[in-house]
Amino acid sequence: MKQNNQHIDEQLLKAILEETSSDQDKQEFQKWIQADSANKDTFLKMQKIWKSSKGIEVFQKIDEAADWKIIKAKSGKTVQLKKVNLFMQYAATVLVLLSLSLVYLYQTTPGFGKYAEYKSLQTKNQIVLADGTEVFLNKESKIVYPKYFNSKVRNVEMEGEAYFQVKPDPTKPFIIKSGNAIIEVLGTSFNVKNEMDGTTIVSVNSGKVSLKNQKTQEIVYLTKGEKGIIQKRKVSESKNEELNFNSWKTNVLTFKDTPIAKVFSDLENYYGVKITNRSAKLDTLTYTNSFSNAPINKVIDELELVLKVHITKKGNHLSITDDKN
Amino acid sequence: MEHALKTQQFENLTETRIEQLFKEHYSVLTAYANKFLSDLDDSREIVQDVFVHLFDNRESVKIHTSAKAHLFTSVRNACLNTIKQRKNHATHHENIKYLSSGFSLEADKILEQTELEYALFKAIDELPEQCQRIFKLNRIEGFTNQEIADQLGISKRTVETQISKALKSLRITIGPMLASLLIVYLLNALK
Numbered sequence: 001m002k003q004n005n006q007h008i009d010e011q012l013l014k015a016i017l018e019e020t021s022s023d024q025d026k027q028e029f030q031k032w033i034q035a036d037s038a039n040k041d042t043f044l045k046m047q048k049i050w051k052s053s054k055g056i057e058v059f060q061k062i063d064e065a066a067d068w069k070i071i072k073a074k075s076g077k078t079v080q081l082k083k084v085n086l087f088m089q090y091a092a093t094v095l096v097l098l099s100l101s102l103v104y105l106y107q108t109t110p111g112f113g114k115y116a117e118y119k120s121l122q123t124k125n126q127i128v129l130a131d132g133t134e135v136f137l138n139k140e141s142k143i144v145y146p147k148y149f150n151s152k153v154r155n156v157e158m159e160g161e162a163y164f165q166v167k168p169d170p171t172k173p174f175i176i177k178s179g180n181a182i183i184e185v186l187g188t189s190f191n192v193k194n195e196m197d198g199t200t201i202v203s204v205n206s207g208k209v210s211l212k213n214q215k216t217q218e219i220v221y222l223t224k225g226e227k228g229i230i231q232k233r234k235v236s237e238s239k240n241e242e243l244n245f246n247s248w249k250t251n252v253l254t255f256k257d258t259p260i261a262k263v264f265s266d267l268e269n270y271y272g273v274k275i276t277n278r279s280a281k282l283d284t285l286t287y288t289n290s291f292s293n294a295p296i297n298k299v300i301d302e303l304e305l306v307l308k309v310h311i312t313k314k315g316n317h318l319s320i321t322d323d324k325n
Numbered sequence: 326m327e328h329a330l331k332t333q334q335f336e337n338l339t340e341t342r343i344e345q346l347f348k349e350h351y352s353v354l355t356a357y358a359n360k361f362l363s364d365l366d367d368s369r370e371i372v373q374d375v376f377v378h379l380f381d382n383r384e385s386v387k388i389h390t391s392a393k394a395h396l397f398t399s400v401r402n403a404c405l406n407t408i409k410q411r412k413n414h415a416t417h418h419e420n421i422k423y424l425s426s427g428f429s430l431e432a433d434k435i436l437e438q439t440e441l442e443y444a445l446f447k448a449i450d451e452l453p454e455q456c457q458r459i460f461k462l463n464r465i466e467g468f469t470n471q472e473i474a475d476q477l478g479i480s481k482r483t484v485e486t487q488i489s490k491a492l493k494s495l496r497i498t499i500g501p502m503l504a505s506l507l508i509v510y511l512l513n514a515l516k
Contacts, residue, residue, distance in 0.1 A: 010487055010493050011484070011489050014485065014488055017492075044503075047505055049445060050464075051443050052441050053442075053445055053449070053460070053464040053495075054447065054464055055442040055467070056443075056446040056464075056465065057465045058355075058356045058365065058442075059352055062355050064351055067351065067369060071373050071380065072380075074374075074379050076371065076377075101399045
Protein backbone atom coordinates (compact mmCIF):
# COMPACT_ATOMS: atom_id res chain seq x y z
CA MET A 1 0.00 0.00 0.00
CA LYS A 2 1.19 3.45 -0.81
CA GLN A 3 2.01 5.67 2.12
CA ASN A 4 0.30 8.92 1.20
CA ASN A 5 -2.39 7.20 -0.68
CA GLN A 6 -5.55 9.18 -1.30
CA HIS A 7 -7.09 5.92 -2.49
CA ILE A 8 -6.65 3.76 0.52
CA ASP A 9 -8.42 0.46 0.20
CA GLU A 10 -12.06 1.00 1.14
CA GLN A 11 -12.08 -2.54 2.47
CA LEU A 12 -9.47 -1.57 4.99
CA LEU A 13 -11.37 1.47 6.16
CA LYS A 14 -14.50 -0.63 6.44
CA ALA A 15 -12.63 -3.18 8.52
CA ILE A 16 -11.54 -0.37 10.84
CA LEU A 17 -15.11 0.87 11.11
CA GLU A 18 -16.44 -2.62 11.72
CA GLU A 19 -13.64 -3.14 14.18
CA THR A 20 -12.68 -6.34 12.41
CA SER A 21 -9.30 -5.04 11.27
CA SER A 22 -6.11 -6.97 11.83
CA ASP A 23 -3.10 -5.39 13.59
CA GLN A 24 -1.43 -5.00 10.26
CA ASP A 25 -4.42 -3.14 8.91
CA LYS A 26 -4.43 -0.86 11.94
CA GLN A 27 -0.78 0.04 11.39
CA GLU A 28 -1.39 0.80 7.78
CA PHE A 29 -4.45 2.89 8.73
CA GLN A 30 -2.43 4.91 11.24
CA LYS A 31 0.19 5.64 8.62
CA TRP A 32 -2.44 6.68 6.14
CA ILE A 33 -4.27 8.93 8.52
CA GLN A 34 -1.13 10.74 9.64
CA ALA A 35 0.10 11.23 6.09
CA ASP A 36 -2.49 13.83 5.24
CA SER A 37 -5.15 15.73 7.21
CA ALA A 38 -7.44 15.18 4.23
CA ASN A 39 -7.20 11.48 4.89
CA LYS A 40 -8.31 12.08 8.42
CA ASP A 41 -11.25 14.14 7.18
CA THR A 42 -12.23 11.35 4.81
CA PHE A 43 -12.15 8.83 7.59
CA LEU A 44 -14.18 11.01 9.97
CA LYS A 45 -16.79 11.44 7.31
CA MET A 46 -16.94 7.74 6.70
CA GLN A 47 -17.17 7.09 10.36
CA LYS A 48 -19.99 9.55 10.68
CA ILE A 49 -21.83 8.00 7.75
CA TRP A 50 -21.20 4.56 9.11
CA LYS A 51 -22.60 5.40 12.51
CA SER A 52 -25.45 7.49 11.22
CA SER A 53 -26.58 4.85 8.78
CA LYS A 54 -27.73 2.84 11.76
CA GLY A 55 -30.28 5.59 12.46
CA ILE A 56 -32.00 5.49 9.10
CA GLU A 57 -34.20 2.57 10.03
CA VAL A 58 -36.90 4.90 11.32
CA PHE A 59 -37.33 6.48 7.88
CA GLN A 60 -38.16 3.14 6.36
CA LYS A 61 -41.04 2.86 8.77
CA ILE A 62 -42.51 6.26 7.98
CA ASP A 63 -45.15 6.13 5.27
CA GLU A 64 -45.44 9.71 4.14
CA ALA A 65 -48.32 9.15 1.74
CA ALA A 66 -50.40 7.35 4.34
CA ASP A 67 -49.69 9.93 7.03
CA TRP A 68 -50.53 12.78 4.68
CA LYS A 69 -53.92 11.16 4.19
CA ILE A 70 -54.35 10.97 7.95
CA ILE A 71 -53.55 14.68 8.27
CA LYS A 72 -56.00 15.56 5.50
CA ALA A 73 -58.67 13.47 7.14
CA LYS A 74 -58.05 14.93 10.59
CA SER A 75 -57.90 18.52 9.41
CA GLY A 76 -60.90 18.09 7.17
CA LYS A 77 -62.88 17.04 10.22
CA THR A 78 -61.85 19.88 12.44
CA VAL A 79 -62.42 22.43 9.72
CA GLN A 80 -65.84 21.00 9.04
CA LEU A 81 -66.56 20.86 12.74
CA LYS A 82 -65.52 24.47 13.10
CA LYS A 83 -67.70 25.51 10.20
CA VAL A 84 -70.62 23.67 11.72
CA ASN A 85 -69.90 25.27 15.07
CA LEU A 86 -69.77 28.69 13.50
CA PHE A 87 -72.99 27.96 11.65
CA MET A 88 -74.53 26.68 14.84
CA GLN A 89 -73.44 29.82 16.63
CA TYR A 90 -75.16 31.99 14.06
CA ALA A 91 -78.16 29.71 14.00
CA ALA A 92 -78.40 29.81 17.78
CA THR A 93 -78.13 33.59 17.81
CA VAL A 94 -80.79 33.94 15.15
CA LEU A 95 -82.95 31.44 16.95
CA VAL A 96 -82.65 33.26 20.26
CA LEU A 97 -83.42 36.62 18.67
CA LEU A 98 -86.30 35.10 16.77
CA SER A 99 -87.67 33.48 19.92
CA LEU A 100 -87.35 36.72 21.84
CA SER A 101 -89.12 38.69 19.14
CA LEU A 102 -91.81 36.03 18.91
CA VAL A 103 -92.30 36.12 22.67
CA TYR A 104 -92.35 39.91 22.53
CA LEU A 105 -94.81 39.93 19.65
CA TYR A 106 -96.85 37.22 21.31
CA GLN A 107 -96.99 39.16 24.55
CA THR A 108 -97.62 42.56 23.07
CA THR A 109 -98.96 42.54 19.56
CA PRO A 110 -102.72 42.17 19.41
CA GLY A 111 -103.85 39.78 16.76
CA PHE A 112 -100.51 37.99 16.58
CA GLY A 113 -100.34 35.88 19.68
CA LYS A 114 -101.84 36.06 23.08
CA TYR A 115 -103.99 39.09 22.36
CA ALA A 116 -106.75 39.78 19.92
CA GLU A 117 -107.69 43.24 18.85
CA TYR A 118 -111.03 44.46 17.64
CA LYS A 119 -111.58 47.83 16.06
CA SER A 120 -114.98 49.08 15.08
CA LEU A 121 -115.24 51.79 12.48
CA GLN A 122 -118.67 52.91 11.40
CA THR A 123 -120.57 50.02 12.91
CA LYS A 124 -121.27 48.89 16.41
CA ASN A 125 -120.09 45.44 17.39
CA GLN A 126 -120.60 42.82 19.98
CA ILE A 127 -117.72 40.64 21.08
CA VAL A 128 -117.83 37.69 23.43
CA LEU A 129 -114.59 37.15 25.29
CA ALA A 130 -113.13 33.81 26.28
CA ASP A 131 -114.72 33.94 29.73
CA GLY A 132 -118.16 34.69 28.35
CA THR A 133 -118.02 38.40 29.05
CA GLU A 134 -119.94 40.36 26.47
CA VAL A 135 -118.50 43.57 25.14
CA PHE A 136 -120.54 45.96 23.05
CA LEU A 137 -118.25 48.21 21.12
CA ASN A 138 -119.49 51.57 19.92
CA LYS A 139 -118.45 53.06 16.58
CA GLU A 140 -114.80 54.02 16.22
CA SER A 141 -113.71 52.14 19.28
CA LYS A 142 -111.08 49.53 19.96
CA ILE A 143 -110.61 46.69 22.39
CA VAL A 144 -107.53 44.53 22.97
CA TYR A 145 -108.13 41.31 24.84
CA PRO A 146 -106.37 38.01 25.42
CA LYS A 147 -107.60 35.10 23.38
CA TYR A 148 -107.46 33.12 26.58
CA PHE A 149 -107.42 34.53 30.06
CA ASN A 150 -104.79 33.36 32.51
CA SER A 151 -105.67 31.83 35.82
CA LYS A 152 -105.47 34.92 38.00
CA VAL A 153 -106.85 37.91 36.24
CA ARG A 154 -108.81 39.04 33.19
CA ASN A 155 -107.11 42.01 31.58
CA VAL A 156 -108.37 44.02 28.63
CA GLU A 157 -107.62 47.40 27.16
CA MET A 158 -110.12 49.66 25.55
CA GLU A 159 -110.39 52.93 23.68
CA GLY A 160 -113.52 54.81 22.69
CA GLU A 161 -116.76 53.58 24.16
CA ALA A 162 -117.86 50.15 25.25
CA TYR A 163 -120.45 48.51 27.36
CA PHE A 164 -119.26 45.56 29.41
CA GLN A 165 -121.39 42.78 30.67
CA VAL A 166 -118.81 40.97 32.70
CA LYS A 167 -119.31 37.28 33.40
CA PRO A 168 -119.21 36.94 37.17
CA ASP A 169 -116.10 35.14 38.48
CA PRO A 170 -115.11 36.07 42.03
CA THR A 171 -111.71 34.39 41.68
CA LYS A 172 -110.68 36.38 38.62
CA PRO A 173 -111.11 40.10 38.68
CA PHE A 174 -111.86 41.68 35.33
CA ILE A 175 -109.61 44.67 34.76
CA ILE A 176 -110.02 47.25 32.03
CA LYS A 177 -107.37 49.77 31.20
CA SER A 178 -108.86 52.68 29.38
CA GLY A 179 -107.41 56.12 29.01
CA ASN A 180 -106.34 57.18 32.43
CA ALA A 181 -108.60 54.73 34.19
CA ILE A 182 -108.19 51.28 35.62
CA ILE A 183 -111.56 49.66 36.14
CA GLU A 184 -111.75 46.56 38.22
CA VAL A 185 -114.85 44.46 38.61
CA LEU A 186 -115.85 40.97 39.55
CA GLY A 187 -119.05 40.61 37.63
CA THR A 188 -121.26 43.45 36.59
CA SER A 189 -122.38 45.54 33.66
CA PHE A 190 -121.29 49.06 32.99
CA ASN A 191 -120.42 51.49 30.27
CA VAL A 192 -116.96 52.94 29.68
CA LYS A 193 -116.50 56.03 27.55
CA ASN A 194 -113.41 58.00 26.64
CA GLU A 195 -114.28 61.58 25.82
CA MET A 196 -112.27 63.58 23.32
CA ASP A 197 -110.73 65.66 26.09
CA GLY A 198 -109.27 62.61 27.81
CA THR A 199 -112.00 62.22 30.35
CA THR A 200 -113.15 58.69 31.06
CA ILE A 201 -116.69 58.11 32.24
CA VAL A 202 -117.79 54.85 33.80
CA SER A 203 -121.52 54.39 34.23
CA VAL A 204 -122.61 51.37 36.21
CA ASN A 205 -125.74 49.47 35.31
CA SER A 206 -125.48 46.65 37.80
CA GLY A 207 -123.12 45.35 40.47
CA LYS A 208 -120.03 47.07 41.82
CA VAL A 209 -117.09 48.62 40.02
CA SER A 210 -113.83 50.00 41.31
CA LEU A 211 -112.45 52.89 39.30
CA LYS A 212 -108.84 53.89 39.78
CA ASN A 213 -106.97 56.86 38.41
CA GLN A 214 -103.81 55.42 36.94
CA LYS A 215 -101.82 58.54 37.77
CA THR A 216 -102.90 59.18 41.34
CA GLN A 217 -103.96 55.66 42.24
CA GLU A 218 -107.09 57.25 43.71
CA ILE A 219 -110.02 54.85 43.79
CA VAL A 220 -113.78 55.31 43.88
CA TYR A 221 -116.29 52.52 44.16
CA LEU A 222 -119.37 52.75 42.02
CA THR A 223 -122.61 50.86 42.29
CA LYS A 224 -125.75 50.70 40.19
CA GLY A 225 -127.00 54.08 39.09
CA GLU A 226 -123.68 55.79 39.78
CA LYS A 227 -121.06 57.13 37.47
CA GLY A 228 -117.42 57.90 37.96
CA ILE A 229 -115.44 60.43 36.00
CA ILE A 230 -111.70 60.56 35.67
CA GLN A 231 -110.56 63.91 34.45
CA LYS A 232 -106.79 64.31 34.46
CA ARG A 233 -105.79 63.87 38.10
CA LYS A 234 -109.27 64.07 39.52
CA VAL A 235 -111.69 61.26 40.22
CA SER A 236 -115.28 62.11 40.96
CA GLU A 237 -118.33 60.05 41.57
CA SER A 238 -121.92 61.07 41.31
CA LYS A 239 -125.38 59.70 40.83
CA ASN A 240 -125.87 58.81 37.23
CA GLU A 241 -128.58 61.15 36.03
CA GLU A 242 -127.78 60.19 32.48
CA LEU A 243 -130.70 58.17 31.18
CA ASN A 244 -129.19 57.52 27.79
CA PHE A 245 -125.61 56.65 28.76
CA ASN A 246 -125.91 53.29 27.06
CA SER A 247 -128.52 54.03 24.44
CA TRP A 248 -125.89 53.51 21.77
CA LYS A 249 -125.96 49.87 22.88
CA THR A 250 -129.62 49.42 23.86
CA ASN A 251 -130.91 51.55 20.98
CA VAL A 252 -133.38 52.98 23.44
CA LEU A 253 -133.55 56.72 23.98
CA THR A 254 -135.42 57.80 27.06
CA PHE A 255 -136.40 61.33 28.03
CA LYS A 256 -138.12 62.07 31.29
CA ASP A 257 -138.78 65.73 31.96
CA THR A 258 -135.51 66.27 30.19
CA PRO A 259 -134.58 69.90 29.38
CA ILE A 260 -134.78 70.36 25.64
CA ALA A 261 -131.08 71.23 25.28
CA LYS A 262 -130.16 67.87 26.83
CA VAL A 263 -132.62 66.11 24.52
CA PHE A 264 -130.92 67.63 21.53
CA SER A 265 -127.47 66.74 22.84
CA ASP A 266 -128.50 63.08 23.39
CA LEU A 267 -130.00 62.96 19.90
CA GLU A 268 -126.79 64.41 18.50
CA ASN A 269 -124.78 61.71 20.25
CA TYR A 270 -127.03 58.84 19.30
CA TYR A 271 -127.70 59.71 15.67
CA GLY A 272 -124.40 61.43 15.02
CA VAL A 273 -126.01 64.59 13.79
CA LYS A 274 -125.62 68.29 14.48
CA ILE A 275 -128.68 70.14 15.71
CA THR A 276 -129.08 73.90 15.47
CA ASN A 277 -131.93 75.28 17.53
CA ARG A 278 -133.32 78.54 16.14
CA SER A 279 -136.51 78.39 18.15
CA ALA A 280 -136.19 80.45 21.33
CA LYS A 281 -139.41 79.16 22.83
CA LEU A 282 -137.98 75.67 23.26
CA ASP A 283 -135.28 76.67 25.75
CA THR A 284 -137.49 76.43 28.81
CA LEU A 285 -139.35 73.28 27.87
CA THR A 286 -138.79 69.76 29.04
CA TYR A 287 -139.54 66.65 27.08
CA THR A 288 -140.75 63.17 27.98
CA ASN A 289 -140.75 60.31 25.54
CA SER A 290 -139.07 57.07 24.66
CA PHE A 291 -137.76 55.79 21.36
CA SER A 292 -136.71 52.28 20.68
CA ASN A 293 -134.81 51.47 17.50
CA ALA A 294 -136.35 54.56 15.98
CA PRO A 295 -135.06 55.91 12.69
CA ILE A 296 -134.18 59.64 12.90
CA ASN A 297 -137.10 60.60 10.65
CA LYS A 298 -139.54 59.10 13.12
CA VAL A 299 -137.96 61.18 15.92
CA ILE A 300 -138.15 64.31 13.76
CA ASP A 301 -141.82 63.72 13.05
CA GLU A 302 -142.50 63.13 16.72
CA LEU A 303 -140.65 66.28 17.80
CA GLU A 304 -142.32 68.46 15.17
CA LEU A 305 -145.68 67.23 16.35
CA VAL A 306 -145.15 67.61 20.08
CA LEU A 307 -142.98 70.74 20.15
CA LYS A 308 -144.76 72.46 17.28
CA VAL A 309 -141.56 73.26 15.45
CA HIS A 310 -140.26 72.79 11.94
CA ILE A 311 -137.18 70.64 11.45
CA THR A 312 -135.18 70.69 8.24
CA LYS A 313 -132.64 67.91 7.66
CA LYS A 314 -129.72 68.57 5.39
CA GLY A 315 -127.36 65.66 5.52
CA ASN A 316 -126.22 65.40 9.09
CA HIS A 317 -127.51 68.80 9.99
CA LEU A 318 -130.87 69.40 11.63
CA SER A 319 -132.18 72.90 11.76
CA ILE A 320 -135.07 73.67 14.14
CA THR A 321 -137.25 76.67 13.60
CA ASP A 322 -140.65 77.79 14.90
CA ASP A 323 -143.51 76.28 13.04
CA LYS A 324 -144.73 78.74 10.43
CA ASN A 325 -148.30 77.61 10.86
CA MET B 326 -30.80 24.62 6.22
CA GLU B 327 -31.14 27.19 3.49
CA HIS B 328 -34.81 27.57 4.42
CA ALA B 329 -33.93 28.61 7.93
CA LEU B 330 -31.83 31.43 6.56
CA LYS B 331 -34.45 32.60 4.11
CA THR B 332 -36.71 34.28 6.62
CA GLN B 333 -40.20 34.59 5.25
CA GLN B 334 -42.27 36.84 7.41
CA PHE B 335 -45.99 36.09 7.58
CA GLU B 336 -45.88 33.74 4.67
CA ASN B 337 -49.17 32.86 3.13
CA LEU B 338 -50.06 29.27 3.90
CA THR B 339 -51.90 27.72 1.04
CA GLU B 340 -52.82 24.07 0.96
CA THR B 341 -50.19 23.50 -1.67
CA ARG B 342 -47.58 25.20 0.50
CA ILE B 343 -48.50 23.03 3.47
CA GLU B 344 -48.25 19.90 1.35
CA GLN B 345 -44.86 21.07 0.15
CA LEU B 346 -43.75 21.64 3.75
CA PHE B 347 -45.03 18.20 4.62
CA LYS B 348 -43.05 16.53 1.85
CA GLU B 349 -39.93 18.44 2.81
CA HIS B 350 -40.02 17.97 6.54
CA TYR B 351 -42.43 15.30 7.69
CA SER B 352 -39.95 12.42 7.84
CA VAL B 353 -37.24 14.41 9.56
CA LEU B 354 -39.74 15.91 12.02
CA THR B 355 -41.07 12.47 12.87
CA ALA B 356 -37.64 10.93 13.26
CA TYR B 357 -36.62 13.96 15.34
CA ALA B 358 -39.61 13.52 17.66
CA ASN B 359 -38.83 9.82 17.82
CA LYS B 360 -35.38 10.58 19.20
CA PHE B 361 -37.02 12.18 22.23
CA LEU B 362 -40.04 9.96 22.61
CA SER B 363 -38.62 6.60 21.44
CA ASP B 364 -42.11 5.80 20.21
CA LEU B 365 -42.69 6.10 16.50
CA ASP B 366 -46.48 6.12 16.71
CA ASP B 367 -46.49 8.89 19.32
CA SER B 368 -44.02 10.80 17.19
CA ARG B 369 -46.11 10.44 14.06
CA GLU B 370 -49.19 11.60 15.90
CA ILE B 371 -47.43 14.65 17.31
CA VAL B 372 -46.13 15.72 13.93
CA GLN B 373 -49.46 15.01 12.26
CA ASP B 374 -51.19 17.19 14.82
CA VAL B 375 -48.75 20.00 14.12
CA PHE B 376 -49.67 19.79 10.44
CA VAL B 377 -53.38 19.49 11.20
CA HIS B 378 -53.13 22.62 13.32
CA LEU B 379 -51.29 24.37 10.52
CA PHE B 380 -53.98 23.25 8.12
CA ASP B 381 -56.91 24.32 10.21
CA ASN B 382 -55.43 27.64 11.21
CA ARG B 383 -53.67 28.50 7.99
CA GLU B 384 -55.64 31.74 7.80
CA SER B 385 -54.52 32.91 11.21
CA VAL B 386 -51.16 31.25 11.83
CA LYS B 387 -48.40 33.82 11.64
CA ILE B 388 -45.02 32.37 11.03
CA HIS B 389 -42.44 34.82 12.26
CA THR B 390 -39.38 32.80 11.39
CA SER B 391 -39.07 30.27 8.63
CA ALA B 392 -41.77 27.71 8.16
CA LYS B 393 -39.21 25.04 8.90
CA ALA B 394 -38.16 26.63 12.18
CA HIS B 395 -41.81 27.02 13.09
CA LEU B 396 -42.45 23.35 12.45
CA PHE B 397 -39.49 22.16 14.45
CA THR B 398 -40.27 24.42 17.36
CA SER B 399 -43.86 23.20 17.35
CA VAL B 400 -42.78 19.56 17.29
CA ARG B 401 -40.19 20.14 19.99
CA ASN B 402 -42.77 21.77 22.25
CA ALA B 403 -45.28 19.02 21.57
CA CYS B 404 -42.64 16.43 22.48
CA LEU B 405 -41.94 18.26 25.69
CA ASN B 406 -45.60 18.26 26.59
CA THR B 407 -45.92 14.57 25.81
CA ILE B 408 -42.92 13.72 27.92
CA LYS B 409 -44.31 15.78 30.77
CA GLN B 410 -47.60 13.98 30.48
CA ARG B 411 -45.98 10.60 30.57
CA LYS B 412 -46.02 9.07 33.98
CA ASN B 413 -42.45 7.97 34.02
CA HIS B 414 -40.75 11.31 34.29
CA ALA B 415 -37.45 9.95 35.47
CA THR B 416 -36.72 8.07 32.25
CA HIS B 417 -37.09 11.18 30.21
CA HIS B 418 -35.41 13.53 32.55
CA GLU B 419 -32.50 14.07 30.20
CA ASN B 420 -34.73 14.70 27.23
CA ILE B 421 -36.75 17.28 29.12
CA LYS B 422 -33.54 19.07 29.87
CA TYR B 423 -32.68 19.19 26.17
CA LEU B 424 -36.10 20.30 25.12
CA SER B 425 -36.85 22.82 27.82
CA SER B 426 -34.61 25.61 26.75
CA GLY B 427 -35.79 27.16 23.55
CA PHE B 428 -32.35 27.38 22.01
CA SER B 429 -31.05 24.15 23.35
CA LEU B 430 -27.76 23.39 21.65
CA GLU B 431 -28.32 19.73 22.31
CA ALA B 432 -31.75 19.75 20.71
CA ASP B 433 -30.26 21.50 17.69
CA LYS B 434 -27.50 18.90 17.49
CA ILE B 435 -30.12 16.18 17.60
CA LEU B 436 -31.93 17.91 14.78
CA GLU B 437 -28.73 18.14 12.74
CA GLN B 438 -28.07 14.46 13.31
CA THR B 439 -31.63 13.62 12.27
CA GLU B 440 -31.24 15.63 9.11
CA LEU B 441 -27.99 13.87 8.32
CA GLU B 442 -29.66 10.53 8.80
CA TYR B 443 -32.48 11.53 6.50
CA ALA B 444 -29.99 12.64 3.86
CA LEU B 445 -28.28 9.29 4.25
CA PHE B 446 -31.57 7.48 3.94
CA LYS B 447 -32.27 9.33 0.72
CA ALA B 448 -28.75 8.69 -0.56
CA ILE B 449 -28.93 4.99 0.25
CA ASP B 450 -32.20 4.87 -1.60
CA GLU B 451 -30.33 6.03 -4.68
CA LEU B 452 -27.76 3.23 -4.52
CA PRO B 453 -27.92 0.30 -6.94
CA GLU B 454 -30.39 -2.24 -5.66
CA GLN B 455 -27.98 -5.01 -4.69
CA CYS B 456 -25.59 -2.58 -3.08
CA GLN B 457 -28.45 -0.94 -1.22
CA ARG B 458 -29.85 -4.21 0.07
CA ILE B 459 -26.51 -5.44 1.31
CA PHE B 460 -25.71 -2.18 2.99
CA LYS B 461 -29.10 -2.11 4.77
CA LEU B 462 -28.79 -5.74 5.86
CA ASN B 463 -25.46 -4.90 7.39
CA ARG B 464 -26.20 -1.52 8.94
CA ILE B 465 -29.90 -1.74 9.81
CA GLU B 466 -30.63 -5.40 10.30
CA GLY B 467 -27.22 -5.95 11.85
CA PHE B 468 -26.30 -9.12 9.97
CA THR B 469 -22.65 -10.04 9.60
CA ASN B 470 -21.09 -10.13 6.17
CA GLN B 471 -21.03 -13.94 6.23
CA GLU B 472 -24.73 -14.05 7.15
CA ILE B 473 -25.58 -11.70 4.31
CA ALA B 474 -23.50 -13.74 1.90
CA ASP B 475 -25.29 -16.93 2.95
CA GLN B 476 -28.66 -15.26 2.77
CA LEU B 477 -28.13 -13.89 -0.72
CA GLY B 478 -26.13 -16.83 -2.00
CA ILE B 479 -23.10 -14.72 -2.87
CA SER B 480 -19.52 -14.70 -1.67
CA LYS B 481 -18.47 -12.85 1.45
CA ARG B 482 -16.00 -11.01 -0.68
CA THR B 483 -18.82 -9.62 -2.85
CA VAL B 484 -20.67 -8.48 0.24
CA GLU B 485 -17.60 -6.64 1.47
CA THR B 486 -17.06 -5.04 -1.92
CA GLN B 487 -20.63 -3.90 -2.12
CA ILE B 488 -20.50 -2.35 1.35
CA SER B 489 -17.29 -0.56 0.49
CA LYS B 490 -18.86 0.70 -2.71
CA ALA B 491 -21.84 1.93 -0.79
CA LEU B 492 -19.67 3.71 1.73
CA LYS B 493 -17.62 5.37 -0.95
CA SER B 494 -20.69 6.49 -2.84
CA LEU B 495 -22.29 7.85 0.32
CA ARG B 496 -19.11 9.67 1.24
CA ILE B 497 -19.26 11.46 -2.05
CA THR B 498 -22.94 12.34 -1.73
CA ILE B 499 -23.04 13.13 1.95
CA GLY B 500 -19.46 14.37 2.30
CA PRO B 501 -20.25 18.03 1.59
CA MET B 502 -22.75 18.05 4.45
CA LEU B 503 -19.98 16.93 6.76
CA ALA B 504 -17.48 19.62 5.83
CA SER B 505 -17.21 20.89 9.34
CA LEU B 506 -16.65 17.55 11.00
CA LEU B 507 -12.88 17.84 11.06
CA ILE B 508 -13.09 21.15 12.85
CA VAL B 509 -15.52 19.67 15.36
CA TYR B 510 -13.15 16.76 15.81
CA LEU B 511 -10.17 19.02 16.33
CA LEU B 512 -12.08 21.22 18.75
CA ASN B 513 -13.06 18.16 20.73
CA ALA B 514 -9.48 16.91 20.63
CA LEU B 515 -8.26 20.20 22.09
CA LYS B 516 -10.47 19.88 25.15
